[in-house]
Amino acid sequence: MQSSPSKSGYFFVAGAVLIWSGFVLVARIGGTSALNAFDITALRFAVASTVLLPLWLFWKRVPLFNKTMLSLALSGGIGYSVVVYFAFKHAPAAHGAVLISGLLPFFVPLIGFALMKEPLKRNLRFALPVIAAGMVCLGVDIFSRSENTLFGDSLLIASSLLWALYTILAKRSGYSAWETAIGGALLSAIMYLPVYVLFLPKAIMAAPLHDILLQGIYQGVIVAVIAMLFYMAAMTRLGPARTGACMALVPAIAGIGASLLLGEPLNAWLVCGLLATSAGAWLGAK
Numbered sequence: 001m002q003s004s005p006s007k008s009g010y011f012f013v014a015g016a017v018l019i020w021s022g023f024v025l026v027a028r029i030g031g032t033s034a035l036n037a038f039d040i041t042a043l044r045f046a047v048a049s050t051v052l053l054p055l056w057l058f059w060k061r062v063p064l065f066n067k068t069m070l071s072l073a074l075s076g077g078i079g080y081s082v083v084v085y086f087a088f089k090h091a092p093a094a095h096g097a098v099l100i101s102g103l104l105p106f107f108v109p110l111i112g113f114a115l116m117k118e119p120l121k122r123n124l125r126f127a128l129p130v131i132a133a134g135m136v137c138l139g140v141d142i143f144s145r146s147e148n149t150l151f152g153d154s155l156l157i158a159s160s161l162l163w164a165l166y167t168i169l170a171k172r173s174g175y176s177a178w179e180t181a182i183g184g185a186l187l188s189a190i191m192y193l194p195v196y197v198l199f200l201p202k203a204i205m206a207a208p209l210h211d212i213l214l215q216g217i218y219q220g221v222i223v224a225v226i227a228m229l230f231y232m233a234a235m236t237r238l239g240p241a242r243t244g245a246c247m248a249l250v251p252a253i254a255g256i257g258a259s260l261l262l263g264e265p266l267n268a269w270l271v272c273g274l275l276a277t278s279a280g281a282w283l284g285a286k
Contacts, residue, residue, distance in 0.1 A: 009237025013246045015230040017253065019222055024096045024254040025261060026218045031088030033215075034207040038200040040215050041081040042193060047220025049189035052182045060176075062183040064190070068173045069183045076166025077188035084159035091152025092264050094274065097254035098138050099156035100163070101247075102277025105284030106131050107164035115168055127283035134276030141269040177235075181228045248281035 030040045056062065063069065088096060109124055142149055170180045196202070204212065234243045255274035258264040 006237060009234050009242075010246075012230045013234035013238060013243050016227050016234060017247060017249050019227040019230065020101070020247070020250050021097075021254040021257055022218070023223050023227075024093050024100070024250075025257050026214065027085060028088045028093035028096065028258070028262060030085060030211070030215045031090075033211040034203050035211055035215060036201065036203045037082055037085035037089065038196055039202060039204040039207070040085045040219065041078070042196045042204075043212065043216040044081055044219035044224065045077070045185060045189040045192055047216045048185040048224035051221055051225055052185050055178075056182050056186055060179055060182055062175065062179040064183055064187045068169075068175075069187050071169050072166060072173065072180055072184045073187040073191060075162050075169060077184045078192050080159055080162040080166065081188075083155050083162060087152045087155035087159055089152065091149045091156055093258035093262055094255045094264050094266065094270055095138065095142070095149060095153055096156050097251045097258065098134060098270075098273050098277050099153060100160045101250040101254070102131060102134055102274075102281060103157065103160040104164055104167075105248075105281045107161055108167050109284075111161075111164050111168050112171075116172065124284060127280045129280075130276055130283060131280030134273045134280060137269045137273035137276060141267060141273060144267075144269065177228060177232050181224065185224055244284075245282050248278050248284075250278075251281065252278040 027040075031037075035043075084096075084100070105124075106128055113119070142153060170177075173180060175183065231243070234246070238246075252274050255266065255270070259266045
């Protein structure tokens, strides 16, 4: 019989899985709206910094102005956000489900090996070929489509690389997950928002209020704060292996959600790609 902490751990990891799956769908909605990638990035950091600033002031006064925090803000903060939101202007949500979450178990150990000389785990010999099979299925789907999504798909791969780099840098930083979330969001806002206001193209004034609220609340609160809270609670109760294995459900759930909620077509090749990358991610996390 499972203990109460274990049961609550599965509740929290289910919340994290649903939020990260929803991120793909909401980002694609933003990509098809009047908002541009710079607008959505600004909304993310403006809202997240507003929510997290009191935590920085009264709870965790993590140092902001150092090389470590700068690397986190540029990789997983500004870099990832701008690239992924641009990607969803040109690629469907189902492709994002495969190429962002599905490729992470492939990129993270390779970057860890390159930067930290971490040995590759034995289970990756089983996981990586399964992920590669998922990529082949996705490739067939991409080239069989009438519309050209290669540019958006390339940006999705780049965003997965940036998030993998952020994952490794966060691991090396010595900061806790909350410290990296708070410090990264605040420093990203400090660096990005003045540049956005003064120099970057904007379409936010032409966007409907419901699009602005959806992106601001989901990206800046639900993803940046609530998902982190759920993820850390799950890690504490279930441990990294079981939590990572559950997070491998994100590609499949996001892909199915793209079909049910956004009306994106799912053919056999894309379904096989979603299932294979989820299975590979699960193997890589075990």
